[in-house]
C-alpha cells in the first residue's frame with residue numbers, strides 16, 4: 353500500500369469515529385529519516401473521502417515543493433514531533449475528550465491505575481502518566497517549542513488546549529492503537545471527575 357493509500361484508509365477510520373469532523377485533523381508517515389521527509393494529508397478536504405493522491409511530501413519544517421497540493425497548516429508540527437521523537441507516524445485529530453480534559457487540567461492530565469494504560473505503552477498499576485497540555489497557537493514554531501519543552505520519551509501524546517490531540521508511534525497502526533486507548537482514558541478521566 354502506498355503512503356497515500358494508507359493515510360486515506362486511516363483517515364476514513366478516524367472520520368467514522370467522529371474524530372475528524374469537517375475537514376479537521378491530519379495524519380503523517382515518515383518516508384525517510386535523513387533527511388527527514390514525511391507524507392502528510394492535504395489541506396481542506398473531507399478526511400473521510402481522501403484518495404491515495406491526497407497526500408503531500410514535506411520536509412521537517414512542513415515545507416513542500418509540490419506545485420499543486422497544499423499540506424495541512426499543521427504539517428510543521430508533524431515534522432517537529434517526528435524529528436524529536438523518532439516516530440514513524442504522527443496522528444492529529446479533533447476528538448472531544450482530550451480538549452475537555454485539558455480544560456479541567458490545563459497543567460497536564462494525570463492518568464493512573466487503569467487497564468487501558470497498557471494500550472498506551474504504560475503499566476496498569478504503580479505508574480503515573482501525565483499527558484502534557486500546551487496552549488493553542490496558529491504558529492507551528494510556537495507549538496513545536498512548547499511541545500519540545502514538555503516532551504518525555506515515555507509519553508507519546510500532546511494535547512493542544514481548545515484544539516485537539518497529537519499521538520505518535522512506530523507506524524500508523526501503532527499510533528492509532530495508542531490514540532484509541534488514550535481517548536478512552538481521557539473520556540474516563542473527564543466523566544469520573546469529582547469537581548462538578
Ligand SMILES: [Zn+2]
Pocket residue numbers: 376377426444445446515516
Ligand atoms: Zn487541528
